[in-house]
Amino acid sequence: MTQMALVIDLNVCVGCHACVTSCKEWNTSGEAGSLADFRPYDADPSGTFFNRVQTFEAGKYPLADTIHFPKSCLHCEDPPCVPVCPTGASYKRKEDGLVLVDYDRCIGCKYCAWACPYGAREIDEARKEMTKCTLCSDRIYNEALPERDRKPACVLACPTSARLFGDIHDPDSVVSQAIRERGGYQLMPEWGTRPSNHYLPRQPVTSCGGGACSCKTAQELEPVTLEAQLEHGALNLASVATRV
Known part of the structure; x- marks a missing residue:
């Protein structure tokens, strides 16, 4: 059975919110829209957002780290939001495993939001209907788009390629390989919902400058400009995204 999902690499997410804005732009004018924004x-x-990025600090000085944590509907393989819906508006699609909402049947009772342990559903204040990430279901199968563009808007917009998209049940897919090779994990597996979306763990901050370290000190390092690093290909995209 196919199960489409996102894999998010927390090690390269820079918290730029490109995924948030691209998601909002695409979905507010697509099948899910329009998405309300009051008092922004x-x-x-x-406001109604399918995707949000939470930023927090971890660790203590001098090993403190800033972590950006994107979160949206996880398209659980056993979604608790589906059986509680009194009208059947919330459903899990068999052909690709996506958890979706039939807006014509939704009455805005919020039962699904209470059942979701991840807080991934939001009521649209204008429409009085429950909304959530669809993994751009109206985009990924759109044959009018070039094949390279048939991905969720958030995946295409990410400047650091922190978001991967594919079938986690296909062992040869890019998402399955990333989960297998990088130790991808599910969010709150103890709930038994079997979230489809996975996260690739943030690499821990390690100390530098100790007796066993052979790195040069700050005084010994020659100053290197951003332009010089770009010219020699020594600067990765994540670094660029934090400076421009």
Whole structure:
């Protein structure tokens, strides 16, 4: 059985929110739209987003680290939001495993939001309907688009390629290989929902400058400009994204 999903590499996500804005742009004008935005800049903002990025600090100085954690519907293989829906508006599609909402049947009761342990569903205040990530189901099968563009908007927009998309049940897919090789994990597996989306773990911050370290000190290093690194191909995309 096919199960389409995202794999997110926390080691290269720079928190730029390109995935958030591209998701909003595509879905508010697509089958899921329009998505409401009330008071976007007030003290109590309200808006409908399928994807959000949470940023937090981990560790202690001098080994502190900033972690950016994108989160959306995880398209669980055993989704608790589906059986609680009184109208059958929430359903799991058999052909690709996507968890979707039939907006014509949704009555906005919020039962599915209460059942979801990940807080991945949001009520649209204007439409009074429950909304969520669809993995761009209206895009990934759109034959009017070039094949390279038949991916979720968030995947295409990510400047560091932190988001991968594919069938996790296919052992040869890029997502399955990433999970297998990088130790990809599910979010809160103890709930037994079997989330399809996986995360590739953040590499821990390690100390430098100790007795066993052969690195040069800051005083010994020659200054290298951003332009010089780009010219010699020594700067990866994640570094560029944090500076421009």
